[in-house]
Amino acid sequence: MGCELQCGVDVLARVAKIRPARGSISAMRRRVMICAVLILCGLSALAQQSAPPAIPSTGHHDLDQYRASRIAIYTDDFGELKRYREADAALAPPAAGENRVVFLGDSITDYWKLADYFPGKPYINRGIDGQTTPQMLARFREDVIALRPRVLVVLAGTNDVAGVTGPTRNGEIEANYASMAELARLHHIRVVFASLLPVNNYTEDAKESFALRPRERILALNAWLKDYCANNGCVYLDYFSAVVDDKGMLRRDLSDEGLHPNASGYKTMAPLAEKAIARAIASKP
DSSP states (O other): OHHHHHHHHHHHHHHHTOOOOTTOHHHHHHHHHHHHHHHHHHHHHHHHHHSOOOOOOOSOHHHHHHHHHTHHHHHHOTTOGGGTHHHHHHOOOOOTTOOOEEEEESHHHHTOOHHHHSTTOOEEEEEOTTOOHHHHHHTHHHHTGGGOOSEEEEEOOHHHHHTTTSOOOHHHHHHHHHHHHHHHHHTTOEEEEEOOOOOOOSSGGGHHHHHTSOHHHHHHHHHHHHHHHHHHTOEEEOOHHHHBOTTSSBOGGGOSSSSSOOHHHHHHHHHHHHHHHHHHHHSOO
């Protein structure tokens, strides 16, 4: 904005040095020039003020648009604590002997209608569409610890790999998992870490999300999760092996768009989750 204003001042200064006769055509032209410069400066400044903040490009059009649509979230409520604030406040403490379970995750958890797959169970969904592990950590106290679950089931990481909140290395994702486990352990919450799901590119819409999630990174994170669970008293929940096809991708019949499970996908996952929860409950604190 300062550059445009200075430009206008310079032009006006040059115009002001011209002193034509009163009422001459040159005088009229000077007035028109002054008005035009002022209008252009004002329009330029207004355009700068109203332009949306720039966000670094990832080189993937759909992801860039998605990230741009979430600028307000990233700047004003990074963890999206307001999503479940009222529900958390309204939730009563667990009853004596209640095996409350919190499912923490991204859209794969968010879209999972737990009551349909685990009827009558005190299972609480705290998934949020589009989230990454640092965002889950930002709301961990409010959406997990404060709810006093006996078991926590975490399904996360796919959006970290895709770079939804910026480029993230596997080591950083692993550190976030470890932080969740350590916080849970301090509050006597048993932890189930679910594997990342495979993705596929069987449809046109799936191609970009598939490209953003290299199979090698998913496999490496799953191997780390399995090892971490074995060495730190957590339960590893292997969804991957149950939903992968012979090409190493998410089975076509379990997803309509290559990333999220459909009803059949969740039906495949539910009994695996139930078994992992039972193992966690039976394990030593």
